[in-house]
Amino acid sequence: MTISLWDSALFRDMVSTAQMRAVFCDESRIRAWLEVLSAQAEIQGMAGIIPSESAAEIVAAATCLQLDPEETVKEIAEEAARVGRPVLPLVRRLSAACPGQAGEWVHFHGTTQDILDTGAALQQARAMALVQAELIGVTAALCDLAELHATTAMAGRTNGRHARPVTFGFKVAGWAVELWRASERLSEISERALCGQFGGAVGSFAPPAPGGPRERSALMMALGLSEPGIAWQAARDRPAELVSGLALLCAALGRLGSDIGRMSAEEMGELDIVDPDGASGLSSAMPHKRNPRDLEILGAVATMSAGLPSIMLNAMSRQVDERHGAGWIPEWEVVPQAFLLASGGLAAAQRVLSHLVVNAERMRQNLERGHLGVEADRLMTSLAPVIGERAAHDLVQAACADEAVRRSPKLLLTAVQACAADRGIELGDVPNPEAGPPQTGLAEQECLNVLRCLRQTMMKADHV
Known part of the structure; x- marks a missing residue:
């Protein structure tokens, strides 16, 4: 049975990508938990907290544990429904897969939130890599388009009416820079937000939980995550900031779609989207129509993502004491959804730009109007x-x-x-200068300057 867009074969590819869904599917989620359990055992073995031989057995068993997408996930889900969390059923399976007494040391003095939060951070890091890769492609395409049309004059519009002339390249460069700010913002957020947990029941390494900050740092390093400095079981600003950054990206994509949609309407005709797939956007009622479906998607992901930060902020305030599930459980839905929407929006933007046709002559005609x-x-x-x-x-x-x-x-x-x-104003002989070429101010220079800076920044960031 399918309920949401994400698991519907009819709709899922409209608002997300298969690669992003694979990152957040149940099998990937369980594999991430196993990675954490394995790394935890390895670090504890190196620190002498558990027998090193047992640690090696746990690592081997976690690597080889078979996860049937149907049976294993179903069994864990059934046990999780009784326990209230899926970690204990998984720990039992991993323990049973270890030879001898090694299974006794699985998840030694850990807590469920250590595994769930750290596993989620691993998934989010992989999802962020996909987002950033797509952002590079879209931004690079916009840079090329802006450079090509740095001198193409068009009407600048404010409040839906003609203002003063700009160039199309100037406008596109604005789109490109806004998206790159989203990329840089997400990189900064990732440094803070993509970290795990390891500190026992309340995060303080309270007895009988052995180990301390040194083992936590080693675990984060082994997993490629940031060191949190202190337990954040009840402090959920990290995932809230992550969702907000993704929502800002989706909003920027929505503005891109709105601008292109307005400029490609027949009565404006400055842009067009020509998809070589003859079936794309066909109307069931009007044989002449080719609906710009990807522009719809850009608007939809912006709308759907806009409310997600509000949910996260509300969830933050539900946290009390050292942990409370009421403020934690919403993240399991909202954070993946933010990534899925971003992936769908970026894919739609890439398709739009690859099929975009610029009508410079129509821009000139509209400017004259x-x-x-x-x-x-x-x-x-x-x-x-x-x-x-x-x-x-x-x-x-x-x-x-x-x-x-x-x-x-x-x-x-x-x-x-x-x-x-x-009004009694003396003007004398007022010169009436003849019409000349459109005066676009410094639009061309601003466009080319920002493109040069943007490309240099992208190179320094090792994004291209």
Whole structure:
């Protein structure tokens, strides 16, 4: 039986990738727990806390333990339903798989949260590697697109209306930098958040639990995780920050999709998405339609991820004392979901960019449709030295309110002169400069400068 999008064969590939789902499937989750149990035994054996021979037997048994995706997981799940957690049933299986008395030393004086949190950190580290790899690809594609169109003039728009001209490369460079900030943010968060637990029942290495911070540091090093410094069983800011970082990434992808969607609408026509797959986005009602499904996905993952940090923040406040499951259990759903949504959004973005077609001529035509703004800027520039910047602005603004002027921008100078006469303002001979190429300011330079810096940063970060 399937309930959620993630386990539905009909929908799962729309909002996540197979690779990311594999990281968080039950078999991978149990394998991560076995890695922790194995590393724990190895570290305790090296420290003389348990017999080194037994430690070696535990490591070998954990490596070879067979996990049938159907039977083994089902059996562990049935026992977990009675116990309330799945670690004890797994510990019993691993103990039974060890020869002689070695099984007595499995999970020696550990606690369930040590295994679950540390195993989750291993999964999250693997998931983060997938996210960062996809982010590199999407950001690199945006850099190439921005460079190609660094000089392609288009209408800059604010509040859905023409403002002043920019270049398409300038706009795309903004998308690229925003996504790279998401990458850098996630790298910083990972250093803090991807760490495990090892400290016994309440995290303090209280007797009879042997060992201490040295063994905890050795365990984290062996697993490739950060050292927490102190137990964080009830302090859940780490996973909350991780989910927030992923939600910010999804929001940036959503903005990318919204911009492309608006620019690719037929009435704007500045962009198009041409998928060579003839079946992509077919409508069941209208034979002419090719719906941009990947743009839908970008919007959906942004919407679905937006509420996840709220759940995590609420869960943080549910923690009391040294541990409470009410504030912990929500993480088991929310953290994987954040990664799954990020994977689906990045995959959709990659597909969109690979099928994107830029219509520079339509951008030019649309820019000309906003000719009033160009005329207003030119005229204001001519008037400012005569009557002052603010007075020129107010005068041109009043003239632009004339409906006839809005229909025919060439009438603007006449309307300005009429407004000036009504207000008793002497203009004299106002020069009316001829129309020239679109004035995009420093859009090209800003675009190329930020691309150069971005590529250098990516190289230094060893991301490419």
